[in-house]
Amino acid sequence: DTGVSQNPRHKITKRGQNVTFRCDPISEHNRLYWYRQTLGQGPEFLTYFQNEAQLEKSRLLSDRFSAERPKGSFSTLEIQRTEQGDSAMYLCASSLGPFREQYFGPGTRLTVT
C-alpha cells in the first residue's frame, strides 16, 4: 500500500457548481478524517469516520458540505453550490484507530472562481 491518495489533486470550478473529492485511505485503517487548510494556516478539522459511521462533524461545516464513507473504505466529500470562500486545500488522513498516528494524503486544492 502506497499511503493515502486523494483525487483530484486540483479542481477549478465556478461559483455555484457542485464538486466532489475522493479519498482512499490506507487499506487497514478504520479511521478517516477530512481537514481544510487555507494558505498560511494549519489544517482545520471538518469531520471523521470510524469505518462507515460519521462520528463527528465540525460546527464550522455548513450544510453545503457532506461526506460519506459508504463501505468503510474510500470516502467522498461533496460541496454543493460552491462559494469563493470554499477555496482551500482539502486534506484527508487515515489512522488505525483513535489516538493512533494519522497519515495524510497530498490534498485536493480547490479554486472557486
Next chain:
Amino acid sequence: TQLLEQSPQFLSIQEGENLTVYCNSSSVFSSLQWYRQEPGEGPVLLVTVVTGGEVKKLKRLTFQFGDARKDSSLHITAAQPGDTGLYLCAGAEDKVIFGPGTSLSVIP
C-alpha cells in the same frame, strides 16, 4: 474550545543557525504532536509527546513538552535548507486540533 498558538509565525534564517519555535495550548490534550508540511503535500508526523517534561530528540530536532502539558517547543540545531517547511503543533484527542503553524525558511 481548545486552541493552539504558535510563535513565531514566520522565521527566516541562514543555514547553520539554531532556532526554536513554540506552541502553547489553552488546555491540556492527551498528547501533543509536531508535524512538518512541505508545499503541496500533507503534514507528516515528526513526534508525539505525552508526559509533562518529556524531551525527545530526532537527529537535529529536539522536542520538549512543558511540565503542565500545555506548552511545547521545537529546537533545530544547525538548520539546513532541507528543514524548510511549515511546522505544525497539534493537540491529539479523539481527533487532532492543529495550531496555525510556523513557516520556516532556511537560506543556503
